[in-house]
Amino acid sequence: MTRVKICGNTNVQDAKLAVSLGADYLGFIFTESKRRIDPAMASEIIGNISGFKNFVGVFCNQPKTEVKRIASKLGLKILQFHGDETARYCQYFINEGFEVIKTFHIKDAMSLKRIDEYNVTSYLFDTYSKDAKGGTGIPFDWKLIGDRPFVHEKLFIAGGLNIQNVAEVIDKIHPFAVDVASGVEKSPGQKDPQLLEQFIHLAKGEKKRLHA
Numbered sequence: 001m002t003r004v005k006i007c008g009n010t011n012v013q014d015a016k017l018a019v020s021l022g023a024d025y026l027g028f029i030f031t032e033s034k035r036r037i038d039p040a041m042a043s044e045i046i047g048n049i050s051g052f053k054n055f056v057g058v059f060c061n062q063p064k065t066e067v068k069r070i071a072s073k074l075g076l077k078i079l080q081f082h083g084d085e086t087a088r089y090c091q092y093f094i095n096e097g098f099e100v101i102k103t104f105h106i107k108d109a110m111s112l113k114r115i116d117e118y119n120v121t122s123y124l125f126d127t128y129s130k131d132a133k134g135g136t137g138i139p140f141d142w143k144l145i146g147d148r149p150f151v152h153e154k155l156f157i158a159g160g161l162n163i164q165n166v167a168e169v170i171d172k173i174h175p176f177a178v179d180v181a182s183g184v185e186k187s188p189g190q191k192d193p194q195l196l197e198q199f200i201h202l203a204k205g206e207k208k209r210l211h212a
Helices: 012-021 039-047 064-074 087-095 149-153 166-173 193-203
Strands: 003-006 025-029 055-059 078-081 099-106 122-127 155-157 177-180 185-187
Touching (some): 012 025, 012 039, 039 064, 055 064, 149 155, 166 177, 166 193
Parallel strands (some): 003 025, 003 177, 055 078, 122 155, 155 177
């Protein structure tokens, strides 16, 4: 079954609801973003969700010391690097015992040229934008992924996913996980409970939309 990552969490209520509905990963953004969260608020959310371990810290071109400080403070085991981090940078955190998700911003076939250099836990494919590193709400051309089984087995797919297209992307791409932020929001950082519920159920094989 496809896993679901709900990203851009900013408050306890939304995060608890996502977990209760079946989310497998919760993402906190610690870099410049409309959904940025400070470590103190992330700590409060983590402290209010017992028994859940898959919290993901999202970083973008930040110093290793800053990443390690936040990860240590919150007890994070999964790090997502959403910028231009090198394979060597990612390998440092793998060697430190973290799971690492490396984002690739997909513009064209050349966007995947360097993927083989990265020995990471998972890949995340998001839509390329010259103005933003994520949260664009715009899908990329899924055909660019091609038939690379080792990629699909480790793939988190993002970029404009919502209740209209999540079942389609799972059917066509067979990713390890789908990743959503803007597609389940009523405003940046504030989740829409109905969209959140529908998205998670559809991603996990519920064909009929809830509350339709």
